[in-house]
Amino acid sequence: MTQFERFSIDALSTAELASAESRASATPMMEQYIEIKANNPDSLLFYRMGDFYELFFEDAVEASRALGITLTRRGQHMGQDIPMCGVPIHAADDYLQKLISLGFRVAVCEQVEDPAEAKKRGSKSVVKRDVVRLVTPGTLTEEKLLSPSESNYLMAVARIRGSSEPQLALAWIDISTGVFRLAETDQGRLLADVLRIEPRELIVPDTMFHDADLKPVFDMLGKVAVPQPGVLFDSASAEGRITRYFSVGTLDGFGSFSRAELAAAAAAIAYVEKTQISERPPLGIPERESAASTLFIDPATRGNLELTRTLSGDREGTLLKAIDRTVTGGGARLLAERLMSPLTDPLRINRRLDSISFLLDEPLLCSDLRAALKHVPDMPRALSRLALDRGGPRDLGAILRGLGASRAVAAFLEKAMLPEELGEALADLKALPADLEAMLGGLLADELPLLKRDGGFLRDGADAELDEVRALRDQSRRVIAGLQLQYAEETGVRSLKIKHNNVLGYFIEVTVGNAGPMTDTPEGKARFIHRQTMANAMRFTTTELADLESRIANAADRALSIELAAFARMVEAVTGQAEAIKKGARAIASIDVAAGLACLAEEWGYHRPVVDGSRMFAIVGGRHPVVEQALRRQSEGPFIANDCDLSPAEGGEFGALWLLTGPNMGGKSTFLRQNALIAILAQMGSFVPAASAHIGVVDRLFSRVGASDDLARGRSTFMVEMVETAAILNQATDRSLVILDEIGRGTATFDGLSIAWAAVEHLHEGNRCRGLFATHFHELTVLSEKLARLSNATMRVKEWDGEVIFLHEVGPGAADRSYGIQVARLAGLPASVVARARDVLTMLEDSDRKNPASQLIDDLPLFQVAVRREEQRKSGSSAVEERLKAINPDDMTPREALEALYALKKQLSAN
Template sequence: MAGEVWYVFVMSGQNAQKTAPADQKVTPMMAQYIEIKTANPDSLLFYRMGDFYELFFEDAEIASQSLGITLTKRGKHQGDDIPMCGVPVHAADDYLQKLIAKGHRVSVCEQTEDPAEAKKRGSKSVVRRDVVRLVTPGTLTEERLLDAGTNNYLMALTRLKGGSLSGDAVFGLAWIDMSTGSFQLSETDQQRLAADLAQVSPRELILADSLLQESDLRLVAEQSGGSLSPVPRAFFDSSTASDRLAHYFGVKTLDGFGTFSRAELSAAAGILSYIERTQLGERPPLDPPMREAGAGRMLIDPATRANLELARTLSGERQGSLLATIDRTVTGGGSRLLASRLAGPLVNVDAIHHRHDSVAFFLTNEIKREGLRQTLKGAPDMARALSRIALNRGGPRDILSVAQGLAAARAVLDQTRNGDIPAEIAAARASLEQAPHELGTQLVAAIKEEPPLLKRDGGFVATGYNSDLDELRSLRDESRKVIAKLQAEYSEELGLRSLKIKHNNVLGWFIEAPTAQTEKLTADPARFIHRQTMAGAMRFTTTELADLESKIASAGERALAIELEIFDQLGQAIIETGDAIKAAAHGLSILDVSAALAKLAQEENYSRPVIDDSRAFEIKGGRHPVVELALRKTGGESFVANDANLGPDASEEIGHIWLITGPNMAGKSTFLRQNALIAVLAQMGSFVPALEAHIGVVDRLFSRVGAADDLARGRSTFMVEMVETAAILNQAGDRSLVILDEIGRGTATFDGLSIAWATIEHLHEVNKSRALFATHYHELTALSAKLDRLSNATVSVKEWNGDVIFLHEIVPGAADRSYGIQVAKLAGLPAMVVERSKQVLGQLEEQDRRSPAESLIDELPLFANITTKPPGGAADPAKPNPVSEALTELAPDDMTPREALEALYQLKTLQAGGDG
């Protein structure tokens, strides 16, 4: 920029070298940069210089490596070269997206005055600049930086010690999506915290820096998957939280929003403080805070979400997940709502029924459904467009999005007007009726069908909307026609066909005529003002031509000024009706999800489940939705449906456990997962992949499937397995559904068998959960004779000429072998290894026949009779240990060597008697 000095040029012929000033003083520009950077130390500084955002020093080195752009140098600072790199302003969003994806935060520093104004203060004055926004993963609103089908949640976590009635600590959660304005609060405890964080899946998690010092809490925070942003504890001051929220929303009291706990208010205050800090004066259009009761959702912990691949596969991809499989939505808002419902299935029976009613309505009204979906395809993302407009980040296309969204809302009203409709659809229609349709009509008339991305470019207001603008555009765009018309008038008036009106950069517009024919022009010097004499020609101007030139020169600027004024007026009108627009957008999303789930049910032959408050869990013809679709796409074998019945019998009150045995590759894990997914789908409001399904509400879903280590925290595969199993046994209740696969396989055979055995007994006697337990420990099948609610099931196979054929059918009974060697053969193990394995297996089976597992049933006491020893492994004080008593009576210092030896033999005798 003019007047902004970075370094001194020392000229020598054609060469120029950069040198530091002799006195090593900081240049004005560098002083400004350092001052701004010092105020924003925890982020990369995008420093605006003309058409580029420049980065310097360490920021440049980091950005260069992260973005794969060239690192250069610009001048010197205190004798050292200044590393520099830059990105074009027009492409900044693409670079921001890469930096944010890699966990960086970016401060955007803009020029806050015109360079001409800076020049007035002196030729070397620096243009004023300041940070206008702090870009973080949870505060994104730009369309190009967001996934249309995923909420971009910013979440705050706080803790109040002694906040519950029992005196235990409680946690407050607040999360917003700045791109849509949703704002929710919740209270939770230590046990539910990880599951609640996993349900929201925040992009960025704010918490007090002191909490990050606690290893347990830091671990839970890191498991949320979001970028961690520590802030001062003062952000969460609960004593002033109510006043801070009331001030933000411009109300005197929060009573109109509902009743919130101290922990919830503390979290809400923290998240608002963070928004004010990062948005620097801009206020996103947030909804009033809404309390979400954690007990109203099915509890699904992070391990279970990962194991079941609800929204992402184990490799982190959306494709192949349950969400990708069932998503038939046609709008961004609908896709986000579907993901939100899948993340937090309901436990309220009536609410679930309302959602099923909506799906059933669109399933039976196919013509109406397809017409609605066709209309929704043309409905842009109104909620996100509104947020960008309110934050002064919007463009003409955002206004057009609101216009088209309101037009779609009006069309949907007409399409759903006739006939009886379910309650959920009626509520969605009510929100559409309250939309500002007159404003929508105005917006459609105001904005061109294909406007430019940025308002600064102009050209977005439709022709005919503003007459003054049309006139200026005509003058700007048809200036040559206007000049040609004036030339014709002068030529006819003066009788000079050779007269021309021309333009150059020195004189601007001028009249030119041959010198021999200028008599009439020179005769009227007051009108035709002489400008220049050329060889053979003379040049003149007139007041009329000068005025026209001025109008032409300023027409573009004046036209842009009018367009920007119109943009501001339309934007303000949108903001003033923002609540109604957001409600309409949510109504369209509800209809999109209901219609999409109906489409899914029709295409994939899903049925409506029966949901009630019982302990039932009866599935007939159940299928795995993801595996079934994958098999169809590959043109392979068709999916084999299976039944499952974990509900109580007529004389019982609690559900059953199925112990499933059978070979690898036969489908045990698929069967386990499909039943868990059916429960999730049913309670999120979808129909399910089964012929019939009767499910008593599942309040907590637990899954321990697959093998994975966590070496970063020093956890082996087996340790991870045991941690997850412990969480299940400590939390599951009689309304829970538990899915366990191969418990104990990560350690020695007897250790693993023992753990699996005790786990089944605990599930049966203590947790009383409905459960599916798959295992290769065939010894466990003997438990069915001891535990009345445990049933054996197996995956049927057939052997043919030494090979195994998997039938994928779950049938009553127990497998007596795992066919592991046959599977190894199919995998391509060398023939010598397969044959040697058969020899070893034969010896092991012969040894096992001499010590049958059934003997364990007779010899082990019932699980209910097990008495846990006091901590430290001390013996039960009610039953004195004779060895211990004898030891207490000994006085070694008074004993001869012979007496000590005799005492030792007596102790051995007592020990032998106790063991017997």
């Protein structure tokens, strides 16, 4: 058994450590560790010892395994070796990043007392330590731990039980930027709303976490969902907690909130206070979102459409990756937010579209803006670190550079006639504090250290005293030499020297013969004070030299003290302007998104959609934004654009439903997805990959494309398909857009056909939504004769010399074949299997046979394989005969004749 394995078995658990027996047998330091660990049982404890964070017992075993670091030991406890591992302070962020990504939570325990103070209590006294912060996935602020292009949300869900249906609400906070939002939800849409926000951490009341009705939601979220004590979610004390945090007397000025929303908001704040201990991030006031204000996209649809993650979990190949042209971190986060939460209000959508149109019409301005935006750092995250006392000089530098770059962006916009959104952004940029920029610019050096404790971040001339002590610190030799010259001239002793040793410090030394000018002074007015007489020399000091020595010795500490005081003043000034800085940063982000989408539209030929309150859905020349870019990268030719018109018929009230048939590999799934993506792009406020588009606002988008299972919950592929189809049929409204592909394929043919048939009828008569329904059940096409809003469409193909050419074009009509056997041949199935499949298909399609399947049973496949082999053998023999007939022995050399004979023999044996 290895040492690591032994520790894995023997390491004491948190409960065992907390026992009285454990504490009684511990050393003073271990007793302190055990007490702190007992108060943080759910976190790995980073225990500060000198220049390392050490972990002990079970924490050490888990951390060493997770981080791949050496597991050692430190003494014994209760007769067992104490497992220990550690990470250096300067590299702690790297280790924290890995631990957090693996789902761990970390309690950071620092020394909160000067070791000199501890020694006053006795030589064996332990320095006081305490947890200063809990590091969890949803409460990160460090630059290394955060992705610049992704928000880092902590979310809380609260439930209020009443006489009717329980109220549910969500609150989500990004402490790295100060975003704070609330929304009501319900049990049916809880998972969809959580996935729309994509929190890194979701806190749930422990009773709710174990609720059988909601357990599937939390199981789906995995480690993201974390149970917490119910007291955090107490609605009775919620308003008081929120008002105390924001230092206000009432929430009336913030808006009107439900009890569930207040409980969720208070829980989120309580968790922030719990994890940040004594620090307070600069949160914005809670903003309420209405559920009806955003396009509802259910979890299955988000996964199928691969908006921000592919089905394999990658960013490459997603819609977000395809459209992102932002150049700032804040812009990238805002773009992702808009993509995940498209709007349903045509006025707000068109405000965003106006900004893109304006910048497309002003290409030089757009180019200048993007160039200026590249110099804007992430001000909100720098601000948050400073407010939480985790910031450094470079965060102050980021604020300074951000203010300057924002001023440059504003200068480009000032002379233009701006649309509403850009005009509001300009107003916020002009409101940024110029005096703060001037203050920071006058104090901060050009090159800034990472940590404030390193000093050197104030520029020369910023503080007269600092300049003096820096001179003493950095130029002490030159200062001493100057004083030596002064004393030599004053006494006339040219050999006078100022020297230094560890006993006397600085002293003046002259030979005994030259000591007269330094001793022959009137009584009581001695300038030179005698310190020591040597055999050949005498040593003196002066009040001036003693004072200088003291100042030199303390110069470094004094210089750092002056800089830290200036740092505190700068942080206070910055946090005092937090709201203005955050507004300016949001303005920068919105400009960046508009400019990026304008760049995208210019690059790929996107056009502005018409978005209104109608039920129109008319796409001309629509393209799939992700596939189109992939084809160009792979040099596989242009994307084939297609039209889609699901608009109501003239005089009709409801939109149309298309029944799409056609071959596999013909492009049905791509066509389905591209229309859903065009709707999302339009309602997020982007131009779309189409020649033109008129979209009446969609309230709910459903996409059931592709096959998947859920074996962990006992669901087959077909069961998952039916569950998702049920959700669509139960929730879609007459303003929804529904995309369905191959419903019913996972069961018996007639069962599947029956389900697909009934689903089409329900979509038409019950939901009355706009929709695309792709199927291989060609029998469904007859429904177009019965259902007025149903139209048949097909993916066109061309047959040439027995080959099938997929045109990837959509046209009216119905397909009579699926060309599955041709696709199977392209996939590489053995020729004998393909040929047999053709025979079976012919027999099954023969209408003259009453029961073709019964004959197929008698027509043994093995016999058929043998027959085909014999046919192939005969075909091969005929080929040899033909080749033999073509040979003229008179024209061949002996060697050529021999090679031909070998070739014929090889061909014959192969057959």
